[in-house]
Amino acid sequence: MVSPSTMKIVRESDAIPGSEYLLEVTDVCKEFPGVVALDNVHLKLRRGTVHALMGENGAGKSTLMKIVAGIYTPDAGSFRLRGQEIRLSGPLDALENGIAMIHQELNLMGPMTVAENIWIRREPTNQLGFINHAAMHRWTVDLFKRLNIDIDPDIEVGKLSVANRQMVEIAKAVSFDSDVLIMDEPTSALTEREVEHLFKIIRSLKAEGKGIIYITHKMNELFEIADEVSIFRDGKFIASKLSSEVTRDEIIRMMVGREISQMFPKETVPIGDVVLSVKGLSLKGIFDDVSFDVRAGEILGIAGLVGSGRSNIAETIFGVTPATAGTIAINGKELRISSPSVAMANHMAFLTEDRKETGCFLLLDIQENTQIAVLQNKYVKNGFVQQKQLGKDSAAMANTLRVRTPDMQEAIINLSGGNQQKVLISRWLLTKPRILILDEPTRGIDVGAKAEIHRLISVLARDGVAVIMISSEMPEVLGMSDRIMVIHEGRVTGFLDRSEADQVKIMELASH
Amino acid sequence: MTTAAPEVGTSTTGLKKVRRLPPEVSILGVLLGIILVFEILGWIFIGESFVANKQRLSIIVLQVAVIGIIAVGVTQVIITAGVDLSSGSMVGFIAMVAASLAQSATNARAVYLEQGWVDLNPIFPIVAGVALGASLGFINGFVIAKTKIPPFIATLGMMVSVRGLAKWYTQGQPVALLTDSFTWFGKSFDFMGFPIPRPVIVFLFVAVICHIALTYTRYGKFTYAIGANPQAARVSGINIGNHLMKVYAVAGLLSGLAGVMTAARAQSGQPGMGVAYELDAIAATVIGGTSLAGGVGRITGTFIGTIILGVVTSGFTFLKVGAYYQEIVKGIIIVTAVIIDQHRQNKRRKTT
Numbered sequence: 001m002v003s004p005s006t007m008k009i010v011r012e013s014d015a016i017p018g019s020e021y022l023l024e025v026t027d028v029c030k031e032f033p034g035v036v037a038l039d040n041v042h043l044k045l046r047r048g049t050v051h052a053l054m055g056e057n058g059a060g061k062s063t064l065m066k067i068v069a070g071i072y073t074p075d076a077g078s079f080r081l082r083g084q085e086i087r088l089s090g091p092l093d094a095l096e097n098g099i100a101m102i103h104q105e106l107n108l109m110g111p112m113t114v115a116e117n118i119w120i121r122r123e124p125t126n127q128l129g130f131i132n133h134a135a136m137h138r139w140t141v142d143l144f145k146r147l148n149i150d151i152d153p154d155i156e157v158g159k160l161s162v163a164n165r166q167m168v169e170i171a172k173a174v175s176f177d178s179d180v181l182i183m184d185e186p187t188s189a190l191t192e193r194e195v196e197h198l199f200k201i202i203r204s205l206k207a208e209g210k211g212i213i214y215i216t217h218k219m220n221e222l223f224e225i226a227d228e229v230s231i232f233r234d235g236k237f238i239a240s241k242l243s244s245e246v247t248r249d250e251i252i253r254m255m256v257g258r259e260i261s262q263m264f265p266k267e268t269v270p271i272g273d274v275v276l277s278v279k280g281l282s283l284k285g286i287f288d289d290v291s292f293d294v295r296a297g298e299i300l301g302i303a304g305l306v307g308s309g310r311s312n313i314a315e316t317i318f319g320v321t322p323a324t325a326g327t328i329a330i331n332g333k334e335l336r337i338s339s340p341s342v343a344m345a346n347h348m349a350f351l352t353e354d355r356k357e358t359g360c361f362l363l364l365d366i367q368e369n370t371q372i373a374v375l376q377n378k379y380v381k382n383g384f385v386q387q388k389q390l391g392k393d394s395a396a397m398a399n400t401l402r403v404r405t406p407d408m409q410e411a412i413i414n415l416s417g418g419n420q421q422k423v424l425i426s427r428w429l430l431t432k433p434r435i436l437i438l439d440e441p442t443r444g445i446d447v448g449a450k451a452e453i454h455r456l457i458s459v460l461a462r463d464g465v466a467v468i469m470i471s472s473e474m475p476e477v478l479g480m481s482d483r484i485m486v487i488h489e490g491r492v493t494g495f496l497d498r499s500e501a502d503q504v505k506i507m508e509l510a511s512h
Numbered sequence: 513m514t515t516a517a518p519e520v521g522t523s524t525t526g527l528k529k530v531r532r533l534p535p536e537v538s539i540l541g542v543l544l545g546i547i548l549v550f551e552i553l554g555w556i557f558i559g560e561s562f563v564a565n566k567q568r569l570s571i572i573v574l575q576v577a578v579i580g581i582i583a584v585g586v587t588q589v590i591i592t593a594g595v596d597l598s599s600g601s602m603v604g605f606i607a608m609v610a611a612s613l614a615q616s617a618t619n620a621r622a623v624y625l626e627q628g629w630v631d632l633n634p635i636f637p638i639v640a641g642v643a644l645g646a647s648l649g650f651i652n653g654f655v656i657a658k659t660k661i662p663p664f665i666a667t668l669g670m671m672v673s674v675r676g677l678a679k680w681y682t683q684g685q686p687v688a689l690l691t692d693s694f695t696w697f698g699k700s701f702d703f704m705g706f707p708i709p710r711p712v713i714v715f716l717f718v719a720v721i722c723h724i725a726l727t728y729t730r731y732g733k734f735t736y737a738i739g740a741n742p743q744a745a746r747v748s749g750i751n752i753g754n755h756l757m758k759v760y761a762v763a764g765l766l767s768g769l770a771g772v773m774t775a776a777r778a779q780s781g782q783p784g785m786g787v788a789y790e791l792d793a794i795a796a797t798v799i800g801g802t803s804l805a806g807g808v809g810r811i812t813g814t815f816i817g818t819i820i821l822g823v824v825t826s827g828f829t830f831l832k833v834g835a836y837y838q839e840i841v842k843g844i845i846i847v848t849a850v851i852i853d854q855h856r857q858n859k860r861r862k863t864t
Binding site for chain 2: 343
């Protein structure tokens with residue numbers, strides 16, 4: 001056991017003989033009440049490589065990374081950093097030992113500036129102990145230059161786009177001179193161009209000899225950026241492979257432990273009458289003159305870049321932000337949808353994009369998260385909730401969607417992202433919607449759960465539900481939609497039929 | 513509370529069921545611990561039992577009844593992630609108003625002597641007090657819902673203004689000589705040898721009703737949802753503004769009821785009544801496990817929290833500890849109780 005400061009001196013003196021692996025984790029176990037999160041797991045990271053971790057949600061990737069980053073202490077197993085056995089006492093200790101984690105949920109302070117966020121706790125000070133803002137600015141400029149990032153160091157983080165915040169997080173991690181960088185789904189909120197930029201940064205970090213652990217659900221990213229890949233399933237280590245020696249299908253098979261024959265099983269079903277008709281819909285300053293129809297049994301995909309106004313259109317139709325112009329008609333009847341409760345009274349349902357912000361009640365349990373929307377109109381007699389019936393129906397729904405939980409009284413915060421999403425979907429399915437709006441229904445979800453959700457959407461369409469699906473994932477939009485509406489900067493730039501749509505046409509319309 | 517779902521438990525792969533104790537258990541433990549300490553110290557220093565004294569038990573519950581009634585309302589407000597600072601002032605103002613409508617004709621200086629509103633049936637001051645409280649609470653909720661200013665500020669304004677109203681109402685004069693039929697509500701009755709103060713019965717009744725409302729009704733489910741995540745609640749179709757108006761009106765109504773009880777018990781109305789009651793009510797609520805961040809809390813916890821406050825106060829009096837020391841230690845106990853509870857909650861909420 002060596003103290004961090006000693007470690008640092010030893011590190012700087014280069015006295016440690018170069019070990020083969022930068023980080024070597026073997027036989028690690030971690031148990032939480034009710035769940036074995038990790039069961040004898042291994043991970044070996046080489047210098048100057050990107051090592052991808054893949055597995056379904058709940059496979060144990062995030063838990064393993066939290067152990068590597070010092071957030072959790074493992075119950076058993078060995079942990080070697082640069083060939084030295086080490087035991088981390090906490091995240092700070094990990095940082096001082098050169099391990100930095102870029103979290104999936106961004107951990108920045110909105111009202112503070114970019115520079116303040118990056119150097120917090122390490123601010124340059126003058127002799128009197130006051131913060132030297134000029135030096136801090138300079139440090140930030142240097143850091144950004146090295147990483148090719150173009151952000152004003154003095155702007156408030158709250159004013160940055162999600163992509164730029166991500167860049168700040170990465171810059172912050174790099175600023176610790178860390179050898180091991182952990183990135184947990186860094187591209188989930190980025191556009192294609194931003195992803196390219198991120199990959200450029202990752203390649204230059206690789207060239208500096210850093211080891212990068214990269215958690216992702218996206219197959220194409222894996223083959224583009226990763227050198228090695230480790231696959232996990234149900235808290236167990238399955239295999240480590242060079243990414244050049246493995247195929248997409250092999251990885252999927254190892255992740256789910258079964259074959260997934262078809263990923264996007266949209267069935268051809270008879271398309272019925274127009275259920276929802278939107279004409280000239282506008283929200284001042286956000287989007288303008290949006291018109292479209294959706295029919296029973298039809299899936300209308302909405303494609304467009306992040307920030308193009310896709311989600312705002314959905315929010316307006318559902319009454320979250322009422323329209324400033326235009327009309328919405330349901331079954332031919334024109335309605336003023338002034339709030340979500342009006343939309344729900346007209347059999348609409350809306351799965352929001354941001355699971356944490358606008359979806360889950362993180363403090364409440366699964367049962368309460370499932371039942372909250374349906375209580376508007378059903379399962380209430382004289383103000384009293386008919387808990388018995390509701391509990392039974394909620395549990396049945398959770399069962400149908402295969403929510404992985406010990407019971408319905410488990411806090412939703414303890415579920416993996418994919419399972420949380422399933423709970424939110426069951427919340428809306430309980431209301432028996434005729435119009436279902438899905439905003440990024442499978443973001444941050446593993447392959448198995450994704451396929452299940454796709455199948456479910458398909459079944460709903462077969463039953464005559466009109467579905468609107470917003471998605472950033474091209475294969476999902478192409479595979480699931482009967483028609484695709486493309487949005488660019490708040491305007492509809494075109495409709496593509498299932499038969500004619502392809503990736504190139506969508507990108508052309510989306511970027512104009 | 514809710515029925516377990518056996519299908520889910522069995523269908524999932526190898527997940528153990530976690531046994532959960534109700535969250536009140538730890539706070540009940542704190543209460544019992546405090547009682548035990550007083551009992552032991554009592555035998556050592558005073559030479560008598562703390563608990564085995566009917567008179568003392570009666571005083572403990574009487575002391576906390578008024579605070580308890582307020583705390584039941586405050587709990588609901590705090591579950592929505594709000595706060596109500598105006599309850600103490602409302603107690604003062606409504607005690608004045610209720611007392612002024614409950615004066616006996618023998619008082620030559622009765623407030624409404626000219627109008628002939630003396631020797632009224634007690635139903636009048638009670639209904640007037642409760643309705644006034646509900647209206648003031650509704651105004652709190654209305655301001656918060658419509659202007660979106662923080663509840664802290666809205667109810668702080670209400671607290672200051674209503675205290676002013678209490679003083680203005682009789683130009684600072686106390687209202688005395690109330691009818692026996694009204695003060696009856698503040699007195700005790702005998703139950704199997706135990707003197708039971710009637711405000712305690714009111715407190716119990718209010719606590720049971722509100723516990724049922726929070727646990728088994730849509731009103732309750734929406735209250736928790738709003739506190740847990742207002743954005744998600746809105747997207748789930750809950751009209752947050754309307755609901756907040758209801759919750760603050762309920763809190764105001766209960767403050768009004770507490771004001772009526774205070775006047776009946778003291779057999780008078782004084783503009784300084786209820787000062788800092790809001791803080792005791794918030795303390796009782798928080799000791800009882802309700803989170804100031806919203807979304808978490810139960811009336812049963814608040815009930816125990818209220819009793820803890822009462823036990824501490826009368827325990828110190830019993831041990832003949834000076835009033836100043838009492839306050840010092842009371843503050844420490846409030847904080848310690850919450851630390852213990854929070855520690856336990858954190859242990860429960862692990863993340864995978």
